[in-house]
Amino acid sequence: MATIDYQLTTRLYRIICPDPLSLGEYQLDLLPSVQNKQIKQHLKHCPHCRQEAINLKNFLPDPLLDHRPSFNQRIKIWIAERVSPEPMPSMTGLPALALRGEAEDAGPLFYQAGDVQLTLEIQDDPEHPGYKTILGLVLGTALSEMEANLWQEGRPLATNQVDELGNFIFSQLAAGQYELILAGSDVEIHVQDLQI
Structure with missing residues (x-):
């Protein structure tokens, strides 16, 4: 017992x-x-x-240091700034040509947010006359699980996955002002006042 x-x-x-x-x-x-x-x-x-x-x-050590990452450490939020493309070296002796009907800023738009570079090209949508298409390319960050979100007037309009090469596309867009948000696991990039 x-x-x-x-x-x-x-x-x-x-x-x-x-x-x-x-x-x-x-x-x-x-x-x-x-x-x-x-x-x-x-x-x-x-x-x-x-x-x-x-x-x-x-x-345990006293005082206990805060070991949990803060919100800013977990995700970095960047406001992308528009930058001009690298200027071409001036070629003396060649005439400067201007094309009628072309806007000064025609061509791709370049943005920088920290180490991340973003290129946007706004084109006419070939499948939907009168509408536009945004072609985007993201460089300088981990692209796994990154989404491109398009907002207009404070409301989400469309979401597309960024592919493994950093490309994304939005089509059938009417003229107007938009906000583009690229959201990844540890970074969020905002392109504000995107005029189409």
């Missing part, structure tokens, strides 16, 4: 106590609120876990 008592005691000793890892996470405030409340309630009644929590508190 003493053997059975001994075996039961060793197997059931502190069976309702949280494991040491959970106590450590409790001390570091890493547990979800429900589990945190359960351990806090358990510590009121269990002298063994209370002593273990005191030992952990003495072992």
Whole structure:
């Protein structure tokens, strides 16, 4: 009988106590609120876990540095600035030609946001006369799971996946002002006041 008592005691000793890892996470405030409340309630009644929590508190550095990444560390939000393309070296002695009907800024639009470069080309939509198409290319960031979102007047209009080469496209767009948001796992790039 003493053997059975001994075996039961060793197997059931502190069976309702949280494991040491959970106590450590409790001390570091890493547990979800429900589990945190359960351990806090358990510590009121269990002298063994209370002593273990005191030992952990003495072992851990004080004050505890915030080890959780802030929102700004988890995702970087950039407002893209329009930059002019690299100027071509002037060629002296050659006439400068101007084409009638061409806008000064005809051609691709170049944007910079941190290390990320973005090129947008606005063209007539060949399948939908009177509408425009945006062709985009993103360089300088991880492209996995990146989405291109087009907004107009504070409302989402369209979403397209950026492919593995950094390309995306929006078609059948009416003339107007848009906002383009490129959202990845750790970066978000905003192109504001995009006029089509």
